[in-house]
Amino acid sequence: MPKVLIVEDERDIVQALEYNLKKEGFETHKAYDGIQGLKLASETIPDLIILDLMLPGINGLELCKKIKKDQKTENIPIIMLTAKSEETDKIVGLEMGADDYITKPFSMRELIARLKAVLKRYGKKEKPYKPLVKFDDIEIDVEKHAVTVLDKAIELTAKEFSLLLFLVENKEKVYNRERLLDNVWGIESAIETRTVDVHIRRLREKLGKAGKYIRTLRGVGYKFA
Numbered sequence: 001m002p003k004v005l006i007v008e009d010e011r012d013i014v015q016a017l018e019y020n021l022k023k024e025g026f027e028t029h030k031a032y033d034g035i036q037g038l039k040l041a042s043e044t045i046p047d048l049i050i051l052d053l054m055l056p057g058i059n060g061l062e063l064c065k066k067i068k069k070d071q072k073t074e075n076i077p078i079i080m081l082t083a084k085s086e087e088t089d090k091i092v093g094l095e096m097g098a099d100d101y102i103t104k105p106f107s108m109r110e111l112i113a114r115l116k117a118v119l120k121r122y123g124k125k126e127k128p129y130k131p132l133v134k135f136d137d138i139e140i141d142v143e144k145h146a147v148t149v150l151d152k153a154i155e156l157t158a159k160e161f162s163l164l165l166f167l168v169e170n171k172e173k174v175y176n177r178e179r180l181l182d183n184v185w186g187i188e189s190a191i192e193t194r195t196v197d198v199h200i201r202r203l204r205e206k207l208g209k210a211g212k213y214i215r216t217l218r219g220v221g222y223k224f225a
Contacts, residue, residue: 004050005049033059038058096157133165140161163184163200175222211225
């Protein structure tokens with residue numbers, strides 16, 4: 001039975017989510033603030049977390065960041081729930097490692113459908129484990145979630161790391177924005193494709209001279225070569 005952790009301070013929403021998720025065969029755990037949510041994420045290791053953005057204690061973005069930085073919980077998919085609908089909020093949430101983003105008010109049927117889709121994609125993405133991935137001056141330590149260029153540590157967000165790893169593992173292959181969203185973020189085109197451009201630009205800046213390996217094919221997409 002898949003476990004879902006609900007981190008939401010509005011009790012009526014928690015009750016509605018619990019009721020509908022249990023009907024669909026999910027085991028549920030709940031937390032009404034960020035501190036309790038962080039504790040339960042580590043203790044229960046759920047299959048997925050539904051996380052509200054505006055939380056007491058630790059806000060949703062900071063909690064997402066902490067979950068993705070902990071080796072014990074970094075691979076748990078996260079769907080963010082929030083009343084905010086601005087694109088900037090979506091981009092920040094995705095940068096912190098969220099896998100999908102749903103704004104309130106939302107359809108319970110849609111949320112559950114997207115939850116199942118995220119879980120399905122995570123199940124398909126299991127690959128042979130590679131602890132170290134290298135390309136010229138770039139070295140990616142998958143286990144430590146660390147990147148170095150010429151032995152210098154590079155600080156990347158969770159999504160920047162995932163994007164770089166995907167591009168390096170699929171070097172010479174061209175991917176348009178939609179395919180990168182689907183493979184790296186695990187979401188469909190409901191999220192603005194400009195999110196990819198923002199991450200590519202920031203990734204190039206952080207990689208310095210090694211950023212030249214991320215190439216743009218105008219009108220087509222991106223490739224690592």
